[in-house]
Amino acid sequence: MRKKYLHLTALRNLFSGLILVLLLTGCGATEKKEASSEDYDLDSPEKFNMPESLFEISGIALNKGRNDTVYAIQDEEGKLFRLAWEVSKQLNSKFSKKGDYEDVSILRNTVFILKSNGTLFSYPLSEAVFEDPEGVREQKGILPKGEYEGMYGDETSGELYIICKNCPGDDSKSSVTGYIINPTDSTKSARTFSIQVDEIKAFTGKVARGFRPSGIAKNPLTGEWYIISAVNKLMVVTDKRWKVKSALPLSGNQFIQPEGIAFDRTGSLYISNEGDDLFSGNILKFKKLSR
Structure with a gap:
């Protein structure tokens, strides 16, 4: 009987050890x-x-990375706005009627404006200097x-990268889909890419309400993708293959409602914010740190 008791004790000790290892492993996995x-x-x-005309600024763009002119839209009027940095006077061209316009890109001398339902408006950049562009x-x-x-408009490939904020085919708590289209050749099928939310959670611990992107841009110096979310107050950085490298919280004191994102050719980062009851809309510029 004594030998049998010792045998059972050894089994219990082994079982307890396995449980401890599993618990420690699990803690490491969620860290x-x-x-x-x-x-x-x-x-x-x-x-x-x-x-005031850009209180509800949404998307922003720079032409070929030049920072002398900022192109912007706001999500109510069908107008493209043009501003010089720190010059509050704006000029605009009206491309459509009132609607929910979310982002703008300039691709190979053509302006592209994205409506929230996925409709695209486009016209020659040369027409943007006129109030009624043709x-x-x-x-x-x-x-x-x-x-x-x-x-985001990629000058090298001539393609537009458009990311879902809320698409029926996605479970935003699992992954978010993006589409790569050639806007000048309708015979070419759209390609897709996806952002895995679990990879974001590895940095944030959780993503409440699912990941809801509001802007996307490519860093011209690194080729990395920067994706911002006003809903999640996050900036996600991925590599060229869309693997998440970092997910950075955006302070609500600094980033009121981050909607638009762009880079200039030197690598400076620009993020636009809609205004609220206390603050006007703005664009924040972050110069690349020297190493």
Whole structure:
């Protein structure tokens, strides 16, 4: 009987040890990765307050990375706005009627504006200097039904990258889909990419309400993708293959409602914020840190 008792005791000890190992392993699996930004100090921006006409600024763009002119839209009027940095006077061209316009890109001398339902408006950049531009084109049905807020135009490939904010085919608590389209060749099928939310959770611990992107841009110096979310107050950085490298919280004191994102050719980062009851809309500029 004594030998049998010792045998059972040994089994119990082994079982307890296995449980402890599993618990420790599980804790390690859910431990958050350290999120940091080696390239930008998100606490020290240059701030450009918007005029009243851009209180609800949404998307922003720079032509070929030149920072002499900022192109912007707001999400109510069908107008493209043009501003010089720190000059509050704006000029605009009206491309359509009132609607929910979310982002703008300038691609190979053509302006592209994204409506929240996935409709695209485009016209020659040369027409943007006129109040009533000619050659405006409206493209419907090129994207699946859904809600879209982020778009980026790639000069090298001539393609637009458009990311879902809320699409029926996605479970935003699991992954978010993006579409790569050639806006000048409707015969080419759209390609897709996806952001895995579990990879974001590895840095944040959780993503309440699912990941809801509001802007996307590519860093011209690194090729990394920067994706911001006003809902989640996050900036997610991925590599060229969309693997998440970092997820940085955006302070509500600094980032009122981050909607638009762009880079200039030197690598400076620009993020636009809609205004609220206390603050005007603005664009924050973050210069690349020297190493």
